[in-house]
Amino acid sequence: MYNIWAMGNKNEIKNQTFDEERSLYNLKYAKVLDCTFSGPKDGESPLKESRNIEVRNCNFDLRYSFWHVVNGDVRNCKFSNTARAPFWYCRGIGMKKVESEAVKVFRECNEITIDDSSFVSEEPFWRCNHLVIRNTKVAGFYSFFQTKDLEITNLNLTGKYSFQYNVHLRINKSCLDTKDAFWHCRDVVVRDSVIKGEYIGWYSSFMTFINCTIESHQPFCYADNIRLINCKMPNCDLAFEKSSVTGNIIGEIESIKNPKRCNLKVGKVKEVIKDGAINKVEINIEEGE
Numbered sequence: 001m002y003n004i005w006a007m008g009n010k011n012e013i014k015n016q017t018f019d020e021e022r023s024l025y026n027l028k029y030a031k032v033l034d035c036t037f038s039g040p041k042d043g044e045s046p047l048k049e050s051r052n053i054e055v056r057n058c059n060f061d062l063r064y065s066f067w068h069v070v071n072g073d074v075r076n077c078k079f080s081n082t083a084r085a086p087f088w089y090c091r092g093i094g095m096k097k098v099e100s101e102a103v104k105v106f107r108e109c110n111e112i113t114i115d116d117s118s119f120v121s122e123e124p125f126w127r128c129n130h131l132v133i134r135n136t137k138v139a140g141f142y143s144f145f146q147t148k149d150l151e152i153t154n155l156n157l158t159g160k161y162s163f164q165y166n167v168h169l170r171i172n173k174s175c176l177d178t179k180d181a182f183w184h185c186r187d188v189v190v191r192d193s194v195i196k197g198e199y200i201g202w203y204s205s206f207m208t209f210i211n212c213t214i215e216s217h218q219p220f221c222y223a224d225n226i227r228l229i230n231c232k233m234p235n236c237d238l239a240f241e242k243s244s245v246t247g248n249i250i251g252e253i254e255s256i257k258n259p260k261r262c263n264l265k266v267g268k269v270k271e272v273i274k275d276g277a278i279n280k281v282e283i284n285i286e287e288g289e
Helices: none
Strands: 003-007 010-014 030-031 051-056 071-073 091-096 109-113 118-120 131-137 150-156 167-172 175-177 186-191 195-196 206-209 213-215 222-230 244-257 261-275 282-288
Touching: 213 222
Parallel strands: 010 030, 030 051, 051 071, 071 091, 091 109, 109 131, 118 131, 131 150, 150 167, 150 175, 167 186, 175 195, 186 206, 195 213, 206 222, 222 244, 244 261, 261 282
Antiparallel strands: 003 010
């Protein structure tokens, strides 16, 4: 067993190695410092069902480390690629300076705040609510699937199929290199960001982009109530098919195809395509600086 002693109103566990199944199960009001969760017994769920814990400077190789944890503060920790699915069904988790290569990190969690961290993960941040992310890197497919109430500042994201089925999404000062992103979304505002990737924003509604640079093949198709405010769209072609869009685009856009309703001020549009696919097309494009 581990050595534990009182420290104020919290117990402290320090410089220990754990590899057994549920080694710190149901831990409450405790600090876990400079510990390693790894070893030949390869046990799972070391901190499952814990409450009110602080975890500092720890390394995790074991699976399912933080399942059903309520009120946790995790800092300066590392999760290897064997530490699969570390945060599921949690509530009230704060995280800072964490490095993770674990797949399926964060699933069905609520009230999560992440700062200055990096994640290399397949299927990260699925079905989470009330998620705040700042100054963080994420690399992986299907990031933020079916997530609600998400606030992001200074995110560097790479990987396909991100932000699908999101509701109430706010993104600021971020760089998103992602294909098939923002599908089936509603109530989205993106500011001062760069977005690169094909097929951006299909089947979505009530999306606003402000002071953004967007590069995409066939962006914003089959979408409603798209607003573009002071955005640049270089290398964008076949945009807005069967969609309603308003606002202004600075500079040139390659082509606009079969919009349902289009009320735009554009620096220049090379081609407007109307091939008869829609019976009623409402196009009001004003070219100029």
